[in-house]
Amino acid sequence: MLQEIIFPHFQNSAGSFQEIRVFYRIFGRETGTAPVVLVNHALTGNADVSGETGWWKELIGPEKCVDTNKFTVLAINVPGNGAGGEKRQLLHNYSEFNLDDVARLFSLVLEKLNIDKLFAAIGGSIGGALVWHLAALKPNLIENLVPIATDLKATDWVLGQCKVQDQILNNSADPIHDARMHAMTFYRTPASFSEKFRRKKNEENAQFEVANWLSHHGRKLEERYELASYKLMNHLLTTIDISGGREKPSAAAKTISGNIHLVGIDSDLFFLPQEVRETYRELSEEKKNIQYHEIKSIHGHDAFLIEYEQLSQILTPIFKQNVTHNEENKYSPVWNR
Numbered sequence: 001m002l003q004e005i006i007f008p009h010f011q012n013s014a015g016s017f018q019e020i021r022v023f024y025r026i027f028g029r030e031t032g033t034a035p036v037v038l039v040n041h042a043l044t045g046n047a048d049v050s051g052e053t054g055w056w057k058e059l060i061g062p063e064k065c066v067d068t069n070k071f072t073v074l075a076i077n078v079p080g081n082g083a084g085g086e087k088r089q090l091l092h093n094y095s096e097f098n099l100d101d102v103a104r105l106f107s108l109v110l111e112k113l114n115i116d117k118l119f120a121a122i123g124g125s126i127g128g129a130l131v132w133h134l135a136a137l138k139p140n141l142i143e144n145l146v147p148i149a150t151d152l153k154a155t156d157w158v159l160g161q162c163k164v165q166d167q168i169l170n171n172s173a174d175p176i177h178d179a180r181m182h183a184m185t186f187y188r189t190p191a192s193f194s195e196k197f198r199r200k201k202n203e204e205n206a207q208f209e210v211a212n213w214l215s216h217h218g219r220k221l222e223e224r225y226e227l228a229s230y231k232l233m234n235h236l237l238t239t240i241d242i243s244g245g246r247e248k249p250s251a252a253a254k255t256i257s258g259n260i261h262l263v264g265i266d267s268d269l270f271f272l273p274q275e276v277r278e279t280y281r282e283l284s285e286e287k288k289n290i291q292y293h294e295i296k297s298i299h300g301h302d303a304f305l306i307e308y309e310q311l312s313q314i315l316t317p318i319f320k321q322n323v324t325h326n327e328e329n330k331y332s333p334v335w336n337r
Contacts, residue, residue, distance in 0.1 A: 001025065002047065005112050010105065014096035021089045022109055023047060024076040027060065028068025036115050037066055037319075038106075038142075039075045040123030040130045042305075043233045044225055046083035047075035058308040065312045066319055071119065076109055078102055078130075081233060082226035094232035098239035099126075103133035110141075120318065122146035124304035125271070126233065128263075129154075129240040135256045136242040144318055145256065148263040148304045148311075150271050151279055152249040154240040158270060161186055162238045169231050176227055177218030179234075184217050189267050189300035250282045260290040261318055263304070263311075270301040 002023050010020040025047040028034070039049045039060065050060040050073060060066040060073055077083045079102065080091035091097060110116070121131045121142045128147030135142050154162070168179040197210045205212070243252040253260075260283065264276035273294060280292040293314045297303035304311065 005109055007105065007108060010108075012096045012101050013098050014093075016093065016096050018093075020079050020105060022076060022079050022105055023083065023089070024074060024109060025049070027051070027073040027075070028062075029070070029072045031072050031074075031113055031115060034070060034072045035119035036072045036074055036117070038110075038118050038121040038131075038134075039066075039073060040121070040127030041075065041078070041081075042123070042125040042127050043237070044221060044230070045127070046081065047077045048083075049073065049075045055305065059312060059315065065315045066122075071319075074113070074115070076106055078233065078236070079105055080229060082229035090226060090228040091232050092228055094228065094235050097232065097236065099130060099133045099236050100137070100239070100244060102130060102236065103137045106130070106134055107137060107141075116141075118142045120144040120146060122148070122315075123150075124148040125150055125301065126237055126240070129237075132242045132253070133240075135258065136252045139255045140257050142256075142258045144259045144261060146261045146263065146315070146318065149265050149268055149301055150240075151275050152240070152242045152253055154238055155272070155275060157272070158240070159238055161270065162234055165234045166231070169227065169234065174218075176222045176225060176230055177215070179230060180218040180221040181214040184214055186269050187300060187302045189269060189298060191267070191298040192300060195298060250279065253279075253283055254286050258289070259318075260287070261293060261314075262291065263293045263295065263314060265295045265297055265301065265303045267297055267299065267303070268301045 002025055005022045007020045009017050011017050027050045045055055048054055049056045050068060051057060054060065060068065062069050066073060080089060082090055118141055121134060123131050128150030131145050131147045132152045135145050164182060165179050168182060169175045172178040193210055200209045202209055202212050241249055243249045262276055262280050264273035266273050277292060280290060283290050295303050295307050295310045297307050299306050
């Protein structure tokens with residue numbers, strides 16, 4: 001059941017005060033009876049992470065990788081993402097917010113729920129970046145960080161893609177549809193497209209199937225997503241930097257006490273795996289409790305929503321025991337790539 005907390009006078013990073021409505025869901029054990037796992041959604045996702053319609057139902061549920069018989073699973077909608085069905089929840093002044101503001105709001109939700117420790121925080125893409133921001137805000141809060149297909153800062157490449165998305169969202173006559181079509185091209189890979197479509201044409205409309213598929217995703221998102229939400233989430237992507245621009249992002253990461261399990265995707269064209277490996281190498285110089293895992297896939301960034309078997313193999317040891325030793329062999333493939 002979707003639940004709501006209202007913060008009547010939240011001050012965003014631009015200094016404005018306003019009412020913020022936050023929606024969340026809890027799966028599995030009741031709060032206070034089991035370790036808590038926070039699951040953050042990606043750009044167009046929501047708090048519906050488990051159950052029949054859950055976007056990570058293959059991984060989260062009774063006797064699954066994240067076992068809801070053993071854990072309390074908390075999932076919070078990024079405020080303003082529109083998934084609560086409340087128009088009042090939308091943030092039309094989206095440019096006044098950054099991902100640090102969202103991390104502060106998540107922290108306030110945890111306080112309201114009397115949760116002062118997380119066994120794990122996990123998320124893909126911007127959801128993983130939010131894990132980083134929350135950990136930087138409260139370095140002792142999370143025992144196991146699992147940021148997937150993301151990094152602790154938005155690279156120039158990510159910023160560039162977000163700028164194109166912003167132009168589409170603000171200038172297109174069909175903004176959600178067109179922006180989604182563009183996004184799907186960097187969420188996947190040329191190899192993924194080739195395997196799926198093989199230059200086939202649709203018999204009914206004579207269009208290439210890849211064009212039909214992109215348009216289908218555009219229309220599908222249009223049916224369930226608000227333009228204001230898309231603008232907000234795209235803007236938040238550009239604010240990923242756990243140091244807040246004050247120092248190197250890795251310096252802020254080094255203050256985090258929990259175990260860090262980085263998960264890259266070898267074909268990711270958005271958050272490039274070499275950037276994630278570089279983060280691992282840099283943090284490993286000072287932190288012992290950090291590991292790097294990599295999903296092998298032709299599907300690119302979206303592989304964290306597709307390659308469930310590989311993700312399960314990576315996550316299962318984390319959710320069965322604490323791993324506190326990093327890759328010490330400097331001659332391993334991770335260090336040599």
